[in-house]
Amino acid sequence: MSTESEPGGMRLDPSLSTIMSERRRLTNLAYRLLGSLADAEDVVQETYARWYTLSQEQREGIKSPGGWLTKVAGRICLDQLGSARARRERYVGEWIPEPLPDRAEWSGGRPGGATTDPADRVTLDESVTMAFLVLLDAMTPAERVAFILHDVFGYPFAEVAEIVGRTPGACRQLASAARRRLRASEVSAARTSRQAALVRDFKLAWEAKDIKALIDLLDPDATGVADGGGLASAAPRPVVGNEQIARYLVAVTATADDLTIVERTVNGQPGLVVERDGVTAVVIAFEVAGDRIRNFWAVANPEKLRSWTTG
16 A cells, blocks of 8 residues: 655655644644633643644653553643633733633624635534533642543543543542532533523613613623733723623713624524624623623723634
8 A cells, every 4th residue: 555645755744634634623622621712722732832843752752642642632721721810910901701702603804705714624513602611710730630521521530630630539529529619609501592682682681772671681689700910901800790791881882973882693502792893892701690790891902802703
């Protein structure tokens, strides 16, 4: 059997297609662990770089290349999570995970555009809703890694232990602690149809600057969090209470005639995008509890909106 070669007689690595087929899964894992698509892409690149620093003999001795790549990516993420809290202390204002568009309706910043964005490699499900990611961010790094690897990606605790650097029993306890946090927060995805209706009503009330209607749509103890990263205007602290949020939202748009609010899917759920002169300026994700909006997260930091603005 002949071996396929590149021009100039360079033989192709027979395992290349197998190795590269892991990229999507690694990106999905790293995004859930870090809450940043940009950081996830960096982790995947670093993981592949480490693979190719191995000798051919070392690579051939690895029984499960996919398992090896996952272990390396998981450890890189764990290290990044450990230093993230120090970086957050220097972050201007509130930090919110990077929102992702739905490739079916939004790609390259244009509805109906070609699907070339890295976000296309992230599977949007209940483990990437903004409410879920925000809660994950409150966990310890070890809890987050153990929970995501075991409960979301199905890795046995024996393999998780190799990544986290603890015993399988300790990893089981970490994942259990993470589940208790989830139950205590009562984070659950609302029916898409119900959330879509509430978000649409919210949009209409906001456009009409109808403070009473906004108050009625928001839970009395609702919280609104904005992330400008020091690069865009945003409330420096969370706004709490339905009336306070309603008045804040109306004030934000009261003097802005160049803004357009459109319905978009954000991290797999109905959300809103605020456009300025046709360019995405803010992406808003929602959490619904019962018949009202309990939380929303507005990302205005342009560095976190590249999936929405670049073609």
